Amino acid sequence: MMRGFFDPRQLKHAPRQELHNGAFVAHADVPLRAESVAAALPGLEPPGDHGEAPILGVHDAGYVDFLKNGARLWAEAGRPGEAIGYVFPVVGRRPIALSRIDALVGRYSYDAGTPLTPDAWEASYWSAQCALSALDAVLAGDRNAFALARPPGHHAGRDYMGGYCYLNYAAVTAQAARDAGVERVAILDIDYHHGNGTQHIFWERGDVFYASIHADPATDYPFYWGHADEAGEGEGAGKTLNLPLAQGADLGVYRAAQTRALDAIAGFDPGLIVVSFGADTFVDDPISRFRLETPDYAVLGTDIAARGWPGVIVMEGGYAGEALGRNVASFLSGFA
């Protein structure tokens, strides 16, 4: 079994509700998710502390300040409940000095499903450290390593939260690998949802390839990104690959898409791969509509491992709390 990293401070983040389809509903990112994975993977280690520098390698400093202080500012402003935006700078977005917390929440997010809880920063910080410790293990010679992360990360952009995500661990890890001398890094995103934050961070970069398999944004969150024609720009042109699939995809359909993504990554010839792994592709996932079964994840893991790239596997989504641990264990077993 590969080494894995987990920090229990991830459990402190417990958002209560999200605005979804017109009403506030119970939030899907419950602490049970991380507990389920940790229970299924005995021997997880605590991460080392790499500080904020690698986080600032892909995230805006003002945004990081907002993550640290936003919940306190919200409470000080006398706002009820959790910090949720209600107005968003959809057009003409530009750097401006904003002070009112309600303005900041909208400025630094793109949805009303990602409350900035008092513990979001700490949980995200230590999740990032888990990813960086997994990278350390791989850079030190391990073939693969796993980071249990919660909340998830791939929807977070350089300066915005959204989709339950605050810090983008896959992006932090890819950038840290680049900074450590890995010339070309690939990110394979196999969460049910498109990782719009990761895509956006590396959109114009030629040194990080981003491939994502996800539910078609015509029907599924995040709607506005992940369409098949999105392929990067500038030096990043052709370095983004989006493979949207219709709802109902089973292993046959999914595996073929993953093979296509892996072939494209092989053409990029990376020195390291970061896998954004979400198990919300599971048939019983409560918020998603693919049909993967628990043993299928071992098949997908085996296919990735067969390519031979050193790999850091970072946890993204997966909301079937009880089954999540089994599905992650199955996936990691494919790398054994």
Place this chain on the structure above:
Amino acid sequence: MMRGFFDPRQLKHAPRQELHNGAFVAHADVPLRAESVAAALPGLEPPGDHGEAPILGVHDAGYVDFLKNGARLWAEAGRPGEAIGYVFPVVGRRPIALSRIDALVGRYSYDAGTPLTPDAWEASYWSAQCALSALDAVLAGDRNAFALARPPGHHAGRDYMGGYCYLNYAAVTAQAARDAGVERVAILDIDYHHGNGTQHIFWERGDVFYASIHADPATDYPFYWGHADEAGEGEGAGKTLNLPLAQGADLGVYRAAQTRALDAIAGFDPGLIVVSFGADTFVDDPISRFRLETPDYAVLGTDIAARGWPGVIVMEGGYAGEALGRNVASFLSGFA
């Protein structure tokens, strides 16, 4: 007394709630607003029907389709309550074909305070017709004319709703005046809030001058637009003037700002002025923080009328329902 126009279909639009500062609260744009103004202004006439063409002069056709059909699509999708977005394309906004109603609501709006009610289109359509009928009166030789409009309009952009607004009547009117041969049109926006939709529509236009006096967006909605450094671009460079004021402004402060705006408009030498008039600058307005008294509005109206430009006055905000009619009547009396 100048001619005025009103259509009772404006009363059908009755949004129930808005997301504001972290919680759903009762919606401020109640039908009583229009009833209060209509009661204070005897003799209001029904508008003529100019069809959709003038609306499409400033609004995107896909957006207009969305306004007409969105509430039905929402209900057909089984969504509860009113159509409210929960995810917004804050970055990388581009034309894409979207079908899911939840995606459309976010695509065509920038906030969660503007529910697309089943009657929003009809109320907005007839409000636009009132503005166009007022323009007809002025183009036919009247010095000024008034359009009672509800919901308000100045936050609506070419392809987005927000800030209680769906169609931008001031923009429709200014464009219709241009199409009727008026070479230069000025819009004076004296609602409490910045008219970001109007500004955005004419941002790169040299033929329509936009001047706005409003609460500083550092403290007040819409936060991201209306800062003093926003002055237009391209052919519109220098054709946008933003005069943000600190909360607490009284007549002295406000009148000085209006004089500055009128002087700038005089330099533009318009053939017609459209006044976006909101009475939420009133001392007792429940959602705003300026300190104008009812008689002050007559002073402001007199100052505008003294410039001698033919003028169409279009109703924007104002949420002190009972007092709203008195404040509008006071303002219009300044033009007598």
